Amino acid sequence: MFRPGATPIVVLSQNTKRDSGRKVQKENIQAGKTIADVIRTCLGPQAMLKMLMDPMGGIVMTNDGNAILREITLQHPAGKSMIEIARTQDEEVGDGTTSVIVLAGEMLANAEPFLEQGLHPTTVIKAYKQALEDMISILNENLSIELDCNDKNKLAEVVQSCIGTKFLGRWSYLACEIALEAVQTIIMKQNGYQEIDIKRYVKVEKLPGAAIEDSCVLKGIMLNKDVTHPKMRRFIKNPRIVLLDCPLEYKKGESQTNIEILKETDFTRILEIEEEYIKKICYNIILVKPDVVFTEKGISDLAQHYLLKAGISAIRRVRKSDNNRIARACNATIVNRTEELQESHVGTGAGVFEIKKIGDDYFCYIAECINPKACTIILRGASKDILNESERNIQDALHVAKNLLSEPKLVPGGGAVEMAVSHILNEKAAGLAGVEQWPYKAVAQALEVIPRTLAQNCGANTVRTMTALRAKHATGGVTWGINGQTGHLVDMKQHGIWEPVVVKLQTYKTAIETAILLLRIDDIVSGSKKKQSEDNLQSTHVSNESIKE
Structure with a gap:
């Protein structure tokens, strides 16, 4: 019984608040894992395509991570932020959109057991930040090699390894030539500064009809x-x-x-x-x-x-x-x-x-x-869908060529660099004191998702392949990775699969920073909740008035 006219006070117990925070973190992790699962099969040369239908009845068929996520409609705020990281990755470096989502999903999944065991999210975040700093220094100092920008064959080889996983893989030689020619055409050098503006000065014109082989770069x-x-x-x-x-x-x-x-x-x-x-x-x-x-x-x-x-x-x-x-x-x-x-x-x-x-x-x-410091890429193809997919692939190739010419450093592809970084992080984790070494190790385990997914997507025996790959890296074979076509282990140095270090750095930074951001969230307040609480307050006010009377 309370005094007439008094405002009722709602007391929240400490347990209730903590439960809601844990629940929200669990939901965020689940949302991240779900998004990652949607496009996990889009990684590597044997990637499957997704067919997306928009509300207007239009159809998009692609295995480009960013294009898929752009078409998906989501309600969950954590899922929306996962979609945003694919867009960020695409705008910054133009490649690695699928990898960044898969990696971010795995980082979140590996943090879940620690939260369930009662470890504070701040401790997990601290370990993740430390791991990211170490990953950046490992990539720059231990694993990357310099590239000669005048070596056209080597440049083409790197662009080809990017295109190999796409629809244009069958015409990879042509796509590489087009991308390199277009980027080298628009380079502007002023006062020792090199400007490569793909968005503004490379236009892709899609003309249905003729064969893809008829595509070319128009110097004008x-x-x-x-x-x-x-x-x-x-x-x-x-x-x-x-x-x-x-x-x-x-x-x-x-x-x-x-x-x-x-x-x-x-x-x-x-x-x-x-x-x-x-x-x-x-x-x-x-x-x-x-x-x-x-x-x-x-x-x-x-x-x-x-x-x-x-x-x-x-x-x-x-x-x-x-x-x-x-x-x-x-x-x-x-x-x-x-x-x-x-x-x-x-x-x-x-x-x-x-x-x-x-x-x-x-x-x-x-x-x-x-x-000419501007050019047009004329794309030919049988249908609109083929032309749209070709354009997405050409854009990726252009960005890779731009990254190589602006920062000519390479790391081995095919999951080799992830395994190498994972191996070094595991060794470093042993030297860490306290409980932080476990989330630190979780980052190393999460990196293995890239080679594992590559093996899964081409139907190889995942457990056997991963065990063999770990053994190779334990004995110093840092350039060994997975052949995305067959699922066998190969030396990426001999196989000629390389990736720009800029793409990898951006992938790791974006994935870990997003995982940290989502782990920091302990409550989601929406407008509908607010409205509901206002309605409750109004009803309370009415009941108070009736008590007064």
């Missing part, structure tokens, strides 16, 4: 555009190109403008003013004697007429990103006002301007550029 730009007037020239050798970011149309007044017409000649005068304005802007363009004009805005019929009379081809409504690429490819400058046009703004670096018809569409080619 290709746009899905046609000239604005049918009589304009469609083939020009060594064109002079002008790039504009302004409309070649009469600038209409704002909505507040009022025009008072008193005489019938006034209306004619208004039209004359429009004509004079368009004539003036076209005259400014004609003064620099271009052959082709690209603008991001519209071109009026009158402007087309003046440009046609001057023998100039015009293309309108070009995307800003495409305009930037054209500027890089033919050494032109984008101009915002036609009055500012100068000879130095005209691009003369292109060899050919041509309009071609492929299928039902017209494409504008700016090709045979002298020193």
Whole structure:
């Protein structure tokens, strides 16, 4: 019985709170393991594909970890953060999206027994952080080898080992050539700094039809555009190109403008003013004697007429990103006002301007550029699905090539580097004092998930293979790993399977940091819970009022 008007106090026992924290941690770990299980079969050359259907009825078939997780809809917040790490991995290094999820799931699974035994999450986290620091130093100092960027065969070999697990594996030689050629085309060296911007300056154009073997790198730009007037020239050798970011149309007044017409000649005068304005802007363009004009805005019929009379081809409504690429490819400058046009703004670096018809569409080619710092990859294939998957694979290959040229260091692939790091961590764990050595050892065991999954995915006897691999690494065979095609043990040095050290470092950092982040969570508060508690408070308030009465 409580005093009328008093607010009821809810007392939570210490046990209740701890139980809720443990329960949430268990749920988070379970969510991480579930996500990892979904894409575990997508690791390695014998990876299975996933068929994903979106709400609109579209179908995606892929074994790219990031592409799969992007299409999955999840409710659990911990699961969402697992999906986020695949995206992070893809944006940072462009490869290893499947590995990072599988590894993060295993790190979480290996932490579960310690939490059940009553070990505080902070102790586990401390051990995980220590293990991560040691892993980074082991990779950089003990296991990585330098790569000569001028050795094209070695570069191609590394890119090929990345492509080998993908759909484009059958055409890996072609894909490697395309990726390396594209990346080497766009390298910009300024003041000792090397810039490789794949996102902005490498465009992938997918054209259905023909065979995958017909794919190539165009040393220039290709746009899905046609000239604005049918009589304009469609083939020009060594064109002079002008790039504009302004409309070649009469600038209409704002909505507040009022025009008072008193005489019938006034209306004619208004039209004359429009004509004079368009004539003036076209005259400014004609003064620099271009052959082709690209603008991001519209071109009026009158402007087309003046440009046609001057023998100039015009293309309108070009995307800003495409305009930037054209500027890089033919050494032109984008101009915002036609009055500012100068000879130095005209691009003369292109060899050919041509309009071609492929299928039902017209494409504008700016090709045979002298020193293009932008390029277009033309992908051909039988269907849209094949082209989409090829594009995902090419993007991975481009990122690997970029990583190699920006930081030329390699580590052995095929699970060899994971086993080597695991072996060294196990040895170091023996020297640790206290209870922290057990979670530290758990990190070493979690690393074994990569070679184990490779063996599972190609149908090998997992226990026997892993035992043999551990024995190899115990006797100093640090480059021994699993052949993803057959499941047999091979020396990666002789087999020629290498991976960029940047990808591995990013994989380990992202996986362990995500595991640490999810282990730190001891409660999940959602908006719906809050609403429920408000409703409870309201009902309590009502009952208090009734007691008062």
